[in-house]
Amino acid sequence: MKVLIFLLIAAQWELIDIKQARVCLPAGEKCYIFFNPQVESLELKRPDTLNFLAEQAIEYSPSWLEDALRNRFLSLSEENQIKYATLILNTPYPYIDEMAFQIAYLPPQILESSQMDTSLLRENVVLLYKIDSVLKYVEIVDVDTxxxxxxxxxxxxxxxxxxxxxxxxxxxxxxxxxxxxxxxxxxxxxxxxxxxxxxxxxxxxxxxxxxxxxxxxxxxxxxxxxxxxxxxxxxxxxxxxxxxxxxxxxxxxxxxxxxxxxxxxxxxxxxxxxxxxxxxxxxxxxxxxxxxxxxxxxxxxxxxxxxxxxxxxxxxxxxxxxxxxxxxxxxxxxxSTIGEFTGIFDWRGDGFVFTVTQRYTPICTLKVWVRDANGKGIDGARIEIDAPGWPGPRATVIYTDNKGFAKALLGDSVDWFSAYVWTSIGTYPWTYVIYNSQPNMVYTWEPTISSSLFELKAQDTTFPTPPVEKYKIEISIEAEKQIIQGINPDDYRSFSYFTQVGEICFFVCDSSNFIKYLNQDTFSAFFFHRDTHLVDTSFTFYEAIPYYIVVSNEENAMNSQVVRMEVKLYKNVEKIKESEKISKQGFYLRLIPKGQNLLILYGIPFESDVEVSVYNIAGQKLGLIFNKHLKAGNY
Missing domain, CATH: 3.10.620 (C8orf32 fold)
Known part of the structure; x- marks a missing residue:
């Protein structure tokens, strides 16, 4: 067996590229950073790229609206991206935040409609400040942070x-x-x-x-x-x-x-x-x-x-x-016209509704987990809840998070509650879920949809330890928010509701496995994480081959994720030499056979950590001879 022996000096890493991004990742989409070995650089491929004017409008608007604006622009045609971006860019201070907010939180079906007159949005904002000027009990304040x-x-x-x-x-x-x-x-x-x-x-x-x-x-x-x-x-x-x-x-x-x-x-x-x-x-x-x-x-x-x-x-x-x-x-x-309250909700202008039953009557709680045929939670499911009464059409409606979970607060002393589930992969029929609701009781319901969500066919593989560290990639990823994407059953318009902490799938792979992944075949992946919130990892390698760092929201049905990404590429600037080579800077390594033993002579020109290890020809580490911190000199 041919054996290579390396003298490893503590790596001196030089940052040669960095990619930072904040990405709105819709359901079914992916984002990846590609290590291009030909130019030793990182390339970002994101699914949420917008028209140039839309990007400018996001930059022009307050930073706290960035995620909501990007989410909304993604749901618009390019023509309407330009239309509403221009409206924002032509809005002067102090009206910019109000204008951008309206566009970020109006349903896309309204913004895409030919009946939507953009002058109404401008008039609405100007009227706020005009009316404010004559009222004595209230004052609009603009806060710069x-x-x-x-x-x-x-x-x-x-x-x-x-x-x-x-x-x-x-x-x-x-x-x-x-x-x-x-x-x-x-x-x-x-x-x-x-x-x-x-x-x-x-x-x-x-x-x-x-x-x-x-x-x-x-x-x-x-x-x-x-x-x-x-x-x-x-x-x-x-x-x-x-x-x-x-x-x-x-x-x-x-x-x-x-x-x-x-x-x-x-x-x-x-x-x-x-x-x-x-x-x-x-x-x-x-x-x-x-x-x-x-x-x-x-x-x-x-x-x-x-x-x-x-x-x-x-x-x-x-x-x-x-x-x-x-x-x-x-x-x-x-x-007498009211009787026992069943469910009460408040309406937000964008179409999101939220339960307020608890303010008016003793309540019970219904916890719902919606799962697919494989037992995975289905995100963005709409659960309509009904009860006795007139005229209807329902008691309330709730929506599931990334885990497929939702909760409703319902009235007590109600004869029955029934529920229906809509998901992007199928429905669950009306079913009685509570009889004779009691105050402070917690009820559960776990409907299963007969279809299955998409699932990545990843096989987690250990990243090989390189014989020499030539490159290092550091990865920091956080799914900061999830965006619950819902449809209001009263007007069938879409809304977006932001909640803290998102979830994504993460992995690293080489070119051949990336192609398998794109083809939805089984592929090998390094550092594979499913339904994770944080990724903080790094890896080193010697051979300059392409690697793909992938953040995926493909296993979600409806909900988007807001993801912060930072990937750094380093190169080892020290010249690591094999045994038969002598460094011009004073490094040397000499091997002298002594019977069945081997004498190792080496020298380093400066104080450093030194490791001597043995590898086979395939680059697999066979053993560590020693790892020491030494001063400059010959040994």
Whole structure:
């Protein structure tokens, strides 16, 4: 057997290339960094490359919107990427963040629609600041934070003690529940008050402008109601003496009758008819509140045939102007028309809904794990939950994370709950999941879809130890977020909901195995990780051959991942010599046979760690002779 003996001097690594990226990785996609041995460099191949103007718009916008904007632009045609990127780039400070936010969080079906008038988005932002200038209880504040910036509002609130305090609204509530131009399932458009249909200005109006600056004959003008109002609310339960909240409550009572008419989604048309039951009242209240910079939402209890509102002031607070109910969560279940609440949710403008049942009734919890035929959790599954009641169409809806898990908070003392599952690979039929729900009980349901998710055919292989370390690659990867991609079953438009900590598959492979991987064949992979959040590893090698460092989201069905990547390429600048070669810098290694023994003579020109090891011709390490830290000299 031929044997090679190497004198290894501690490697002196020189950084020769680095790739850093933040990638939005959609379901079914991959990102990889390729080591190109011909030019000793790294090449990044990412699936989320956008039109040049879209990339510029992301760079122009506040950094905290980067992930959401990239996620949204990826769902748009190139033509519309250019359209909305141009809109952002033409927006001046201080409106940039509000404009970029609208585009990041409007459903793609709306942004792609030919009915979407971009001048409405511009008008919406300008109106926020114009209306702010005349209100005394609220002020928009723009905050610059080292290269990024955001806006929110500060309020004055009268406490139960009688003290008036100043509060800053968390930005999340400012953007989603004041700025967002969509309240629930309506299309954000200029609306003709006479017909309720879209129409360009001056016939058509956007609700924020129409409600604040227009009044039908004989009705009060909203903008004139706040001259002596200096607080958001006064912390009074069920009272009109409640600052701006009280004013909007009284204004709603003055402009609306509680009378049934066919329902309509558009606040402009609802106002002009001046009639409606709880549904149009809740829509118009949300619009009027947001017009007056009060963060508000529509609250829905479908199976209990009721809608109302909530506004945010350090917590979500119940609000129903039709009956002057404010901060009263216990009265509803005493109404014969309500009965026992089944499920209650609030509506975010982009279509995401979130459970609020726990604020109004004792609850039980339903935990759901949706799995495929192989037992793997299915991400992005939509679970519709139903219960007795009228008119429907359901009690609530929830969506699964990367693990296939979701949780619903449901009402107690309900005869039954049933559930249906939609996934991108199949459905599960309506099934009874709870009978006679009890307070504080936890119920579980684990439906299995008959189809299977895609699975990488990877065989984990140990990376070989090189006889000489010529190159080193260091890898740091973090799946920082997952983006739950859902479809709202009321309007069938898409939304994106960000949660902390994503999951990806990771591996390294050579060229031949990379081709097998692309062909969906079985392949050998180094450092293979499945469903991991963090990767922090490195490897060294001698032979200059291509390697592929792969981050994959191909095993997910719906949810995207936001991944931070940093890969560094180093080269060993020390000249490692085999035994028969003498270094001009003073390295030498001499082997002298002594019977069945071998005398090893060597020299090093500077202090260093020294390792002498034996390898066979295949490069496999046979043994370590010694590993020492030595001063310069001959040994």
């Amino acid at each position: 080292q290269g990024s910036y955001y806006s929110t509002v500060k309020y004055w609130v009268k406490e139960p003690t009688g003290d008036t305090i100043e509060l800053i609204l968390p930005p999340y509530y400012y953007y989603f529940f004041i700025v967002h131009p969509k309240l629930h399932k309506e299309f954000p458009a200029y609306i003709d008050p006479e017909t309720g249909n879209p129409a360009p200005p001056p016939t058509g109006w956007f609700w924020r402008k129409y409600l604040f600056y227009h009044a039908d004959s004989g009705y009060p003008l909203l903008s004139e109601q706040f001259d002596t109002i200096y607080t958001l609310w006064n912390s009074n339960k069920n009272s009109l003496d409640n600052g701006a909240v009280g004013v909007v409550t009284k204004w709603m009572q003055d402009v609306m009758q509680f009378e049934w008419v066919p329902h309509h989604d558009q606040p402009v048309y609802i106002y002009h008819r001046h009639k409606g039951t709880c549904t149009p009242w809740s829509y118009l209240t949300a619009a009027a509140a947001r017009t007056c910079l009060i963060p508000a939402t529509v609250t829905v209890a479908y199976r209990n045939n009721h809608k109302w509102n909530e506004f945010w002031e350090r917590r979500w607070i119940q609000w129903e102007p039709a009956v002057t109910m404010i901060d009263d969560t216990t009265t509803y279940e005493t109404w």
